[in-house]
Amino acid sequence: MRKSPDLLNALKEALSGIEVITEPLQVAKLSQDYHNFSPILQAKLSDKKGDLVARVKNEKEVLQVASACVKYKVPLTVRGAGTGNYGQCVPLYGGVILDVSQMQEIRWIKPGSARVEAGAKLGIIDKKAREIGWEMRMIPSTFRTATIGGYIAGGSAGSGSVTYGQLCDRGNITALRVVTMEDEPRTLELRGDDIYKVNHTWGLTGIITEVEIPLAPAYPWAELIVAFDDFMTAAHFGQALSDADGIVKKLVSIHAAPIPSYFAAIKDFIPEGTHCALLSIAEFNLESLQGLINEYGGKICYQKPASEAAKGITLTEFCWNHTTLHARTVEPSLTYLQTLFPPDKSLKLVEHFYKYFGDEVMMHLEFIRVNGEAIPAALQLVRYTTEERLNEIIHYHEEQGAFIANPHTYIIEDGGRKIIAPQQLEFKKMVDPYGLLNPGKMRTQGG
Numbered sequence: 001m002r003k004s005p006d007l008l009n010a011l012k013e014a015l016s017g018i019e020v021i022t023e024p025l026q027v028a029k030l031s032q033d034y035h036n037f038s039p040i041l042q043a044k045l046s047d048k049k050g051d052l053v054a055r056v057k058n059e060k061e062v063l064q065v066a067s068a069c070v071k072y073k074v075p076l077t078v079r080g081a082g083t084g085n086y087g088q089c090v091p092l093y094g095g096v097i098l099d100v101s102q103m104q105e106i107r108w109i110k111p112g113s114a115r116v117e118a119g120a121k122l123g124i125i126d127k128k129a130r131e132i133g134w135e136m137r138m139i140p141s142t143f144r145t146a147t148i149g150g151y152i153a154g155g156s157a158g159s160g161s162v163t164y165g166q167l168c169d170r171g172n173i174t175a176l177r178v179v180t181m182e183d184e185p186r187t188l189e190l191r192g193d194d195i196y197k198v199n200h201t202w203g204l205t206g207i208i209t210e211v212e213i214p215l216a217p218a219y220p221w222a223e224l225i226v227a228f229d230d231f232m233t234a235a236h237f238g239q240a241l242s243d244a245d246g247i248v249k250k251l252v253s254i255h256a257a258p259i260p261s262y263f264a265a266i267k268d269f270i271p272e273g274t275h276c277a278l279l280s281i282a283e284f285n286l287e288s289l290q291g292l293i294n295e296y297g298g299k300i301c302y303q304k305p306a307s308e309a310a311k312g313i314t315l316t317e318f319c320w321n322h323t324t325l326h327a328r329t330v331e332p333s334l335t336y337l338q339t340l341f342p343p344d345k346s347l348k349l350v351e352h353f354y355k356y357f358g359d360e361v362m363m364h365l366e367f368i369r370v371n372g373e374a375i376p377a378a379l380q381l382v383r384y385t386t387e388e389r390l391n392e393i394i395h396y397h398e399e400q401g402a403f404i405a406n407p408h409t410y411i412i413e414d415g416g417r418k419i420i421a422p423q424q425l426e427f428k429k430m431v432d433p434y435g436l437l438n439p440g441k442m443r444t445q446g447g
Contacts (some may be wrong), residue, residue, distance in 0.1 A: 003051050003094060007072060011096070011426050012052070014068035018061050021053035021099075030079060030097050035087040037324055038335055040408040045087045050077065050097040059179065059187065059209045065098055066185035066207065069436055076181065077438045078203040080119060080150025080443060083142040085321060087410040088154040090201040092440035100149055101146070107210070109134070113174065115212045118149025134215040137164040137172060137311050141322035149208040152176065152199055156375040156405075156416065157377070159251045159280065159316040161368040164216065173199060174214055178206035180431035188431075197427040202312040202412055203438045205428045220283040220306035221250055223315045225266065226298040226432055227274040231256045231354060234275040235347050235365060235376070241279070242367040242374035243345075248282035253319040256354065256363040259381060262327040263318050269302040276301075278315045320379065323364050327381050328411065337394065339378040339417070340370070349402060350376060359383065374376060412442050420444045 003011075012020055021022035021027060031049035035041040051074075054065045069076045069445040075095030082089055091097060103119035116125055122143040126136045138160030140146055146155075152173060157166045167173060175191045176198050187209070190198060198206045231254075241247065254277050260270040270276050277298070279290050283306045293300065309315075315380050318326060324336045341349055354363045362381040367374050384390060394404050405416030413420060425444060428437075 003074065003298065007074070007110050008051055011068055011072050011074060014071065015054055015065060018064060019055040019057075021055060022272060026052070027053055027097070028226075029328060030082070031089075031091055032080040033084045033087060033089050034325075034392065035085060035090060035410070037085050037321070038408045040387055040390070041087050041410060045410065047091045048087075048090050048092055049094070050091045051094045053097040053099050053403060055099040055102055055111055059103075059177075062098070062100070062179045062207055062209055063185050063187070065096060066179050066181050069096055070183060070434065073434060073436065074208075075436050078149075078153070078207055080147035080153075081142075081145045082150075083119070083140075083146045084150060084154045085407055086154070086202075086415060088438075088441075089150075090410070091438070092225075092410075094133050095436075098366075100207075100209070101147060103209065108212065112215055113212065114215055115210065116148055117210055118208045119147050122146050122148055122151060129215050130218045133218050135218040136160070137214065137216045138167070139316065141316055141318075141320040142162075143316070148211045148213070152211055153201065153203050153208055156200060157366075157368055158320055160216070160259055161366070161376060162252050163247055163369060165369040168196070168199060171214060173211070175212035177210035178208055178431070180206060181436050182431065182433060196421070197424050200416075202441055204412065204432070204442050205424055205437070206431050207437075219248055219250070221280045221309055222283040222286060222306050223302075223303035223304045223309040224279045224281065224289075224300055225270060225315070226277040226279065226293055227271050228276065228296070228299045229274060231275040231363065232347070232351050233296055234277055234298070235363075236351055237292070237298060238277055238365060238367050238376065239345060239347060240296070241277075241289070241292055244288075244292065247285045247292075249280065249285075251278060251280035251316060251319060252367040253278040254363075254365040254367075254376075255323065258359070259323065259327065259362055259364055262323075262330045264326070264329075265313060266302065271299075271301060278319055280309075280315060285447065320366060323379060325383065333384055335382050335384045335390070336407060337380045337382055337397070338405040338407050339380060339397060340405070341371075341376050341378065342350065342401055343375050345375045346375065350378075352400065353397065353402070357393070410441055413444060
């Protein structure tokens with residue numbers, strides 16, 4: 001799908017004044033993300049790359065790139081920091097990679113709210129918000145490098161979701177400013193429910209240039225690791241802690257053995273062969289937490305006060321999909337699943353899968369809030385053998401009543417989305433009439 005030299009020269013001329021990268025190795029690098037977590041996506045996407053990268057500094061330059069791509073009918077794929085796992089920013093048909101990572105301006109931060117450009121890093125936003133006593137409601141494990149635009153377009157949850165739910169929940173995104181790919185590209189301000197036309201659509205329905213989000217009161221977060229001799233006891237402890245309304249928490253992450261052995265920087269704190277809970281708890285609730293730990297027979301094997309927890313590496317960076325990252329560093333053949341369990345305080349389905357699959361599918365739970373209830377989401381580690389066996393594992397989970405957001409596909413409907421809402425389709429028709437935004441990632445109506 002390479003473009004002709006004449007077309008590329010015309011395109012580069014239309015991008016005059018913008019930083020354009022054409023060096024092949026740089027373009028190839030900026031055309032990839034962490035889809036190599038999936039052996040299936042690795043095989044399908046490893047050779048995909050853009051024709052050039054346009055690294056923009058402001059919205060005016062985004063409009064210029066959009067206009068040039070529409071004029072020459074060239075595909076455009078938006079990239080933040082490239083920390084996604086599903087090939088969201090990998091171009092299937094070449095074209096322009098729009099790198100928004102330099103759009104880092106923080107427009108304003110005030111009590112309860114922040115307005116930032118799409119390329120602002122989540123860790124920096126969080127740090128700036130804490131200066132006035134607030135913080136981001138949720139952050140992914142990639143918060144040090146991930147951009148807010150990429151998180152909104154391709155992410156879903158993170159540390160903090162045990163209290164605030166997911167990005168898709170009403171109230172967790174206030175507004176999005178997007179650039180269209182019409183004959184005359186324009187900017188739109190989406191607020192309220194209109195933000196769902198763009199949230200978690202992988203850049204298929206508009207180019208995010210600014211984000212407005214609500215903030216949460218900042219708490220002094222202490223970090224702890226609690227070890228358990230039995231996995232299901234650890235899981236029940238996680239459920240009980242997540243249900244404990246009086247204990248302010250940010251992270252409740254449960255890991256079955258041998259997962260803790262993959263955590264090089266902290267594994268020596270965790271007794272060999274035990275299962276563990278990685279926790280981020282408001283420091284003033286530690287006494288109450290101790291009572292719950294005693295009730296479930298856990299043992300604190302690692303603890304950092306809030307004054308120290310914010311320094312250096314944090315426990316968040318061993319949770320969510322950083323768990324997969326650490327495990328693959330030790331065993332590169334490992335891959336993962338993304339599972340949402342139905343509400344059930346007894347955790348019967350968790351126990352069933354834990355016993356049924358054994359070490360082939362190692363249990364890793366992240367407790368989140370869904371429709372007012374704390375439930376376990378899982379990013380299980382899978383000992384990969386064949387694509388056929390992986391699909392068998394996925395189908396068995398679904399047959400038993402678990403929801404799988406398949407991380408081994410770049411088609412948005414086949415992952416966590418399942419169906420594209422009519423309002424999203426209508427919006428895409430309006431803002432991307434030529435189907436130039438990240439083409440090939442949406443099955444519905446050939447998007």
